[in-house]
Amino acid sequence: MDIQITTFGALLGLAVAIILIIKKFQPAYSLILGALIGGLVGGAGLVGTVDVMMEGARGIMSAILRILTSGVLAGVLIKTGAAAKIADQIIRTLGEKRALIALALSTLILTAVGVFVDISVITVAPIALAIGKKLGYSKFTVLLAMIGGGKCGNVISPNPNTIAASENFGVSLSSLMAANIIPAIFGLVATIIIANILAKKHAGDKIELNLEENEPQEELPSFFAAIVGPLVAILLLSLRPIVGITVDPLIALPLGGIIGVLVMGKIRYINDYMAFGLSKMMPVAILLIGTGTIAGVIKYSGVQASTISILNAMHIPEFLLAPISGILMGAATASTTSGATIASATFAPAIISVGIAPLAGAAMVHVGATVLDSLPHGSFFHATGGSVNMSINERLKLVPYEAAVGLTITIVSTIMWGIIM
Template identity: 60%
Template structure:
C-alpha cells in the first residue's frame, strides 16, 4: 500500500469541511480548509499537503472547462424562454388530470437537456403552481414531483456532476448518461407515486399570492424553436456511440446554445445569454476546485484501502463501495456535484482495480449521489423550497421522500450492473 496521509487525517479533514459548510461558511473555502487541516494532521508535512491539494485541484480543470462551456447552453435555454416552453408544452399535453406526472416529467426533461437541477425546479415552479392551483394539489406534492423529476433528469444529463464523474473514470459522457436511463425512469415512477400519496394528505395549498409572485407575460418561443438547441446537443453527443465520431461536450454544449439562440431569433442577445450562463456555473466551477483539493488528500490517504478492508471483513462485494461513496459524500457536502466528484476522484482507481467496469462504477456513484444531496446545509434545499414559497419546517418533511427517490435510482443502477 502506498499512501501519503492517514485515514484519520482524511476523516478529520472531511469532518472539518462538513462542519464549516453546516455553519454556512462558503463551501469551496470549507473544502480547502478541511483539506489543509486533514492533510497536516494526516502527514505532519505542510509542503506535501499543499502540493497534494494543488495537484487535486489541477485534476479538476478539464471538468471545470467543460462545465463553464455548458453554461452557454443553460443560459440560452433559460433566457430565451426555451426551457420554460418545453416544460409548458409537456404540462399542457398531459393535462390537469395528470398534473403531477406532467410536472415531474417536465422537470426531468428540462434537467436532462442541460439545465441545472435547482434551476430546473425554479423554471418549472410557476407552471406547477398554476396547474396545481386548478387541480387542487398541495405544495408538498408539487415540489416533490419537481425535485424527483429533477433527480431523475440529473443522472442522464450533461450537467456538472455527470461531466465530473465521466472525467474521473475517463468514460464517454454520452455512454454514462445512457447507462442511467433505466434508473432515471424508475426514479420518475416512484416520484409520481409518492407525490400522489402526498397530494391526498393535508398540506399548504397554492394561493393567489403564490401565483402573483410568478406572474410573467414574456413571449415564449415555439416548441420547435425551443427544442432546437437540446436536439443539436443530443445529436452531436450521440455521434460517438453510434458512428464513433467524437464531438467533445466542450464543443457540443455551447453549439447547442448557439443553435437555440438562432432558432429563437435571439442571436443578438447571445453574448448576454453566455454571460448569464457563466454566472450560473461560476459557483459550481469554484466549488469543484475546492472539491479537488480535499479529493486529492483523500485519494492520497489510506482511507480507500481501509474501506476496502472493512468491506472484506463484512463479506461485502467491492462494487458496493460505488453507491455508498456517492451517498455519503453527497450527503456530507449537500451537493450532487461535490459528492459525486469527491467519490469518483477518490475511489475510481480502487473500483477499477477491483474489476468493476468504469461505466458501471460511475453510474452507481452518480445515482448514489442523489439520495441525500438535498440536506439543509446545501443551497438546493433552500432554492427549491423558496421556488414555491415553502417554509423550512415544511421543506424538511420532504427530505425522507427525496431520499426514497434517490435510493430507487441507486438500487436500480446496482441491479443494472449485476445483470
Template identity: 60%
Template sequence: MTAFGAVLGLIIAIILIMRKANPAYSLILGAIIGGLAGGVSLPETVNLMVSGVKDVTPAIVRILTAGILAGILIKTEAATKIAETIIDTLGEKRAIFALALSALILTAIGVFIDVAVITVSPIALAIAKRLKISKMAMLCAMIGGGKSGNIISPNPNTIAAAENFGAPLPSVMWVNIIPAIVGLFATILIAKLLVEKGEKVLESEIEQGSGENLPSFFGSIIGPIITISLLALRPIAGINIDPLIALPVGGLVGIVAMGKTSKLKESMEYGLQKMSGVAILLIGTGTVAGIIKNSTLKDVILSVLGKANISEQLIAPIAGALMSGATASTTAGATIASATFSGVILAAGVSAVWGAAMVNSGATVLDHLPHGSFFHSTGGASNTKLEERLKLIPYESAIGFVLALSTFVTYLVIG
C-alpha cells in the same frame, strides 16, 4: 496519510458549510487541516491539494463551456416553453406526472436541477392551487423528476464523474436511461402519497406570467436535440465530438433557431455566472479529493465493507451517496467519490462507464440535505416553509435510493 486526518478535514468542512461559511473556502480549509492532522507536512499537503485540483481541471473546462447551452435555455425562456408545453399536453389530471417529467427533461438537456425546479415552480404552484395538491407533493414531483434527469444529463456531476473515470460522457449518460425512467415512476408514486399532506398553495403565492414572447416549442428544443445528436455520434458512428464542443454548439444553433440572437450576450453571461460558481466549488472539492485520495480512508471503507460481506461493486453507489451527504451537493459528491474511489472500483472489475454511472446515481441519495444550497433554493422557489421542507428529506432520499439501486441492478443485468 491516516484516515483520521481525511475524516477530520471533511467533518470540519461540513461544519463550516452548515454554519453558512463559503463552501469552497470551507473545503480548502478542511483539506489543509485534514492533511496536517493526517501526518503530512504542510508543503506535501499543498502538493496533494493542487494535485486534486489538477484532476478535476478537465471537468471544470467542460463545465464552463456547458454554461452556454444552460444560459441560452434559461434566458431565452426556452426552458419555460418546454415545461409549459409538457404540462399543457399531459393536462392537469396528470399533474404529478407532468411536473416530474418537465423537471426530468429540463435537467436531462443540461439545465441545473435547482434552476429546473425554479423554472417549473410558478406553473406548479398554479396547478397545485387549482387541484388542491400539497406543496410537498408538488415539490417532491419536481425534485424527483430533476434527480432522474440529472443522472442522464450533460450537467457538472455527470461530466465530473465521467472525467475522473476516463469514461465517454455520452456512454455514462445512456446507460442510466432505464434507472432514470424507474426513478420517474418512483417519484410519481411517492409524490401521490403526499398529495394531502402538509400545507396547500395560497392564492397570493401564484405568479401570473404574461406568457408573451416565448419561443416556439420547436425552436426551444432544437438546441438540446443538436447537442444530444452530436454526443450520440460517438456510440452510434464512432465519431467523437467532445462535450466541450457539443454543448455550446447546441446552444448557439438553438438561439439562432429561436431568432433570439440579441440575447446571446446575456445568456452567455448568465451561463458563465452559474457555471463559475460550480467551477469554484469544484476547485475546493478537488483539494479535499486530493487529500482523501492519498489517505487510508478508502482502505478503511473497503475493510468495513469486507467485514459486512458487501460486494466491492457496491463501492461506487455507496461512495457517491456518502460524499453527496457530506457535501450536500450532487456535483461535489460525484466529484470526490469518483476522484477518490475510481481506482478501487475499476480494480473490482467494474468498467469505467458503469463506475461513473453508479457514482453519479449514488450522488443523488443525500444531495438535498440542509447544509447545501439545493435544499434552500428549492424550498424558496416553491414558498415551502422550513419545517415542511425538512419533512420532505426522507422522500427525496427514497427517490435517490431507487435511482442508485436501479443503476446497480441494471449494471448487474446488462453491464
C-alpha cells in the same frame, strides 16, 4: 507522488469542511481549509499537503472547463424562455389529469438537456404552484414531483456531476448519460407514486398564490425553436456511440446553445445569454476547485483501503463500494456535483481494481450521489424550498421522500451494473 495521509486526518478534514458549510461559511473556502487541516493532521506536512491539494484541483480542471462552456446552452435555455416553454408544453400536452406526471417530466427533461436541477425546479415552480392551487395539491406534493423528476433527469444529463464522473472514470459523457436511462425511468415511476401518496397525506393543505407574480414576463419561443438547441447538443454527444465520431462536450454544449439561439432569432442577445450562463456556472466551477482539494487529500489517504476493509469484514460485495461512496460523499457535501466529483476522483481506482468496469463504476457512483444530496447544509435544499415558499421545517419533512426517489434510482442502477452486467 509518494505521500500517505492517514484515514483519520482525511475524515477530520472532511468533517471540518462539512461543519463550516453547515455554519454558513463559504463552501469553497470551507473545503480548502478542510483539505489543509486533513493533510496536516494526516501527516503529509505543509509542503506535501499543498502538493496534494494542488494535484486534486488540477485533476478536476478539464471537467471545470467543460462546465464553464456548458453555460452557453444553459444561459440560452433560461434567458430566452426556452426552458419555460418546454415545461409549459409538456404540462399542456399531458393535461390536468396527469398534472403530477407532467410536472415530473418537465423537470426531468429540462435537467436532462442541461439545465441545473435546482434551476429546473425554479423554472417549473410557478406553473406547479398554479396547478397545485387549481387542483388542490399541496406544496409538498408539487415540490416532490419536481424534485423527483429533476433527480431522474440529473443522472442522464450533460450537467457538471455527469461530466465530473465521466472524466474521473475515463468514460465518454454520452455513454454515462445513457447508462442510467432505465434507472431514471424507475425513479420517475417512484416519484409519481410518492407524489400521489403525499397528495393524499396533505390533502387539506392549500397553496397561497399571488397570480401576478407568476405571469410570464415576455413572449416565449415556439416549442420547436425551444427544443432545437438541446437536441443538437445531445445529437452531437451521441455521435460517438452511434458512428464513432467524438464531439467533446466542450464543443457540443455551447454549439447547441448557439444553434438554438439562431433558430429563435435572438442571436443579437447571445453575449447577454453567455454572460448569464457563465454567472450560473462560475459558483459551481469555484466550488469544484475546493472540492478538488479535499478530493486530493482523500485520494492520498487510507480512506479507500479502510472502506474496502470494512466492506470485506461485513461480507458486503465489493461492487457496492461505488454506490456507497456516492451516497456518502453526496451526503457529506449535500450536493450531487460535489458528491459525484469527490467519490469518483477518490474511489475510481479502487472501484476499477476490484473488477468493476469504468462505465459501471461511474454509473453507480453517479446515482449514489443523488440519494442524500438535498440535506440542509447544501444550496439545493434552500433553493428548491424557496421556489414554493416553503419554510425550513416544512422542507425538512420532504427530505426522506426525495431520498427514496434517489435510492430507487441507485438500487436499480446497482442491480443493472453491479449484478446483471
